Amino acid sequence: xxxxxxxxxxxxxxxxxxxxxxxxxxxxxxxxxxxxxxxxxxxxxxxxxxxxxxxxxxxxxxxxxxxxxxxxxxxxxxxxxxxxxxxxxxxxxxxxxxxxxxxxxxxxxxxxxxxxxxxxxxxxxxxxxxxxxxxxxxxxxxxxxxxxxxxxxxxxxxxxxxxxxxxxxxxxxxxxxxxxxxxxxxxxxxxxxxxxxxxxxxxxxxxxxxxxxxxxxxxxxxxxxxxxxxxxxxxxxxxxxxxxxxxxxxxxxxxxxxxxxxxxxxxxxxxxxxxxxx
Amino acid sequence: xxxxxxxxxxxxxxxxxxxxxxxxxxxxxxxxxxxxxxxxxxxxxxxxxxxxxxxxxxxxxxxxxxxxxxxxxxxxxxxxxxxxxxxxxxxxxxxxxxxxxxxxxxxxxxxxxxxxxxxxxxxxxxxxxxxxxxxxxxxxxxxxxxxxxxxxxxxxxxxxxxxxxxxxxxxxxxxxxxxxxxxxxxxxxxxxxxxxxxxxxxxxxxxxxxxxxxxxxxxxxxxxxxxxxxxxxxxxxxxxxxxxxxxxxxxxxxxxxxxxxxxxxxxxxxxxxxxxxx
Numbered sequence: 001x002x003x004x005x006x007x008x009x010x011x012x013x014x015x016x017x018x019x020x021x022x023x024x025x026x027x028x029x030x031x032x033x034x035x036x037x038x039x040x041x042x043x044x045x046x047x048x049x050x051x052x053x054x055x056x057x058x059x060x061x062x063x064x065x066x067x068x069x070x071x072x073x074x075x076x077x078x079x080x081x082x083x084x085x086x087x088x089x090x091x092x093x094x095x096x097x098x099x100x101x102x103x104x105x106x107x108x109x110x111x112x113x114x115x116x117x118x119x120x121x122x123x124x125x126x127x128x129x130x131x132x133x134x135x136x137x138x139x140x141x142x143x144x145x146x147x148x149x150x151x152x153x154x155x156x157x158x159x160x161x162x163x164x165x166x167x168x169x170x171x172x173x174x175x176x177x178x179x180x181x182x183x184x185x186x187x188x189x190x191x192x193x194x195x196x197x198x199x200x201x202x203x204x205x206x207x208x209x210x211x212x213x214x215x216x217x218x219x220x221x222x223x224x225x226x227x228x229x230x231x232x233x234x235x236x237x238x239x240x241x242x243x244x245x246x247x248x249x250x251x252x253x254x255x256x257x258x259x260x261x262x263x264x265x266x267x268x269x270x271x272x273x274x275x276x277x278x
Numbered sequence: 279x280x281x282x283x284x285x286x287x288x289x290x291x292x293x294x295x296x297x298x299x300x301x302x303x304x305x306x307x308x309x310x311x312x313x314x315x316x317x318x319x320x321x322x323x324x325x326x327x328x329x330x331x332x333x334x335x336x337x338x339x340x341x342x343x344x345x346x347x348x349x350x351x352x353x354x355x356x357x358x359x360x361x362x363x364x365x366x367x368x369x370x371x372x373x374x375x376x377x378x379x380x381x382x383x384x385x386x387x388x389x390x391x392x393x394x395x396x397x398x399x400x401x402x403x404x405x406x407x408x409x410x411x412x413x414x415x416x417x418x419x420x421x422x423x424x425x426x427x428x429x430x431x432x433x434x435x436x437x438x439x440x441x442x443x444x445x446x447x448x449x450x451x452x453x454x455x456x457x458x459x460x461x462x463x464x465x466x467x468x469x470x471x472x473x474x475x476x477x478x479x480x481x482x483x484x485x486x487x488x489x490x491x492x493x494x495x496x497x498x499x500x501x502x503x504x505x506x507x508x509x510x511x512x513x514x515x516x517x518x519x520x521x522x523x524x525x526x527x528x529x530x531x532x533x534x535x536x537x538x539x540x541x542x543x544x545x546x547x548x549x550x551x552x553x554x555x556x
Contacts, residue, residue, distance in 0.1 A: 054470055076363055085358040085368045086351060086401065092364060123364065182548055185541060192332055192535040199547055257470040263463060269477055270460055 009220035024230035031235040041242035042082040051254035053087035056117035066170030088119040148218040165224035170231040287498035302508035309513040319520035320360040329532035331365035334395035344448030366397040426496040443502035
């Protein structure tokens with residue numbers, strides 16, 4: 001529990017990412033020592049998601065942001081692998097299409113929020129509109145400032161409808177990013193992903209950090225908190241995010257619905273059917 | 279390969295499900311003997327799906343139909359567990375909403391067909407409109423007859439746009455269904471799923487079989503074939519479906535896209551950045 005509150009951005013607090021160590025690994029020396037905990041978490045999350053899906057009272061929205069190669073895709077994979085695909089899905093948000101851009105910035109995300117019983121992961125999200133748009137000055141500063149409160153209002157609408165929102169900012173160091181880019185260069189199955197902008201965006205690192213800090217400060221709210229996840233170690237990232245998800249689902253006090261039918265009567269009918277071979 | 283053509287419904291052929299053994303297990307004595315093949319398949323499908331996603335030329339639509347407890351959910355889980363959740367999703371179709379019913383029957387499914395690079399699994403589908411609607415006489419026979427050809431036309435539109443369509447009818451025996459219903463009765467975590475209709479629909483078994491046979495006869499086409507999957511053994515169902523998916527993806531001759539950037543130049547920049555520690 002201590003870990004979770006350490007990672008959570010306290011609403012209204014100042015955020016200085018320079019004070020966060022992206023190598024932090026929660027006291028675990030290596031993946032080997034954390035593996036058991038990660039496996040337990042996955043099993044527990046699997047059980048809890050079944051209840052979430054069955055009960056259909058709550059929904060869970062997980063928002064992932066982070067610089068290129070921060071591990072958003074890997075996180076989606078890890079989180080979803082313990083969930084029934086029926087009730088859990090990833091929604092990625094790439095550069096907006098012409099139609100999307102001709103609407104307000106929340107228009108394209110709203111249809112993808114999870115219905116009661118469901119989990120949705122946003123791989124990038126409405127926060128792009130206060131990140132890339134801010135860094136590249138694609139919107140006036142006044143517009144960006146307005147968006148922070150539009151986002152908070154939007155998220156309040158969701159939470160008031162029993163959607164729990166967890167927002168994870170995956171934080172890696174510039175050195176780790178470079179290492180991951182280089183690994184991609186060496187891997188023929190991933191070379192196609194490499195783009196010129198991977199490199200050019202690195203030059204804007206400091207601007208991105210400022211944009212992330214503003215996002216964390218202005219949009220970590222009581223009902224929809226941001227978590228800063230030290231993500232240089234992929235296994236610790238998984239463990240930290242798993243801890244938050246597990247605790248969040250547990251706090252929902254999920255219950256399997258009681259059967260709507262008379263089980264005894266049904267059982268009797270089955271016995272009869274078996275005797276009659278139908 | 280022999281297995282695959284055995285399972286495929288030859289376009290224009292007569293179908294008598296009474297001639298299919300739902301216990302068939304392809305010569306494998308038990309799950310133990312099939313496990314290695316199932317694991318190999320999963321690994322191979324994982325690799326192929328990565329290419330499908332990267333290449334963005336083809337898409338794959340998997341349609342699942344079958345009576346209650348035939349194993350549609352379990353199949354979704356099995357197929358998706360070897361795929362990147364980013365590019366693969368399940369879409370379930372339940373009883374149509376009032377809005378859905380006020381449109382043509384393809385209206386609600388069309389938005390969910392997979393974009394190029396993606397895989398979609400339909401857990402139930404537009405075929406419900408020639409199955410449950412036929413059995414319960416919710417539409418006139420003339421309307422049902424028209425729908426078969428509307429479906430074929432619709433599926434042609436999709437395949438002409440590089441969507442490969444695989445349709446699996448999961449075939450279990452009434453005894454196996456009863457066994458699975460009884461297991462549900464004994465499992466407190468699944469009792470909530472039991473409904474009165476599980477039992478009452480069983481009385482319509484023969485009508486359903488006729489509706490399935492008509493669907494298989496009229497809508498197994500060259501470009502979008504139906505496969506009848508003996509599904510009393512869950513592991514054989516997974517193996518059979520995996521075989522078809524694996525072969526289908528292989529036949530697409532998927533290729534990773536060639537990198538769009540000069541990898542050498544990028545590598546040089548990275549080296550420079552490392553020296554300068556930025």
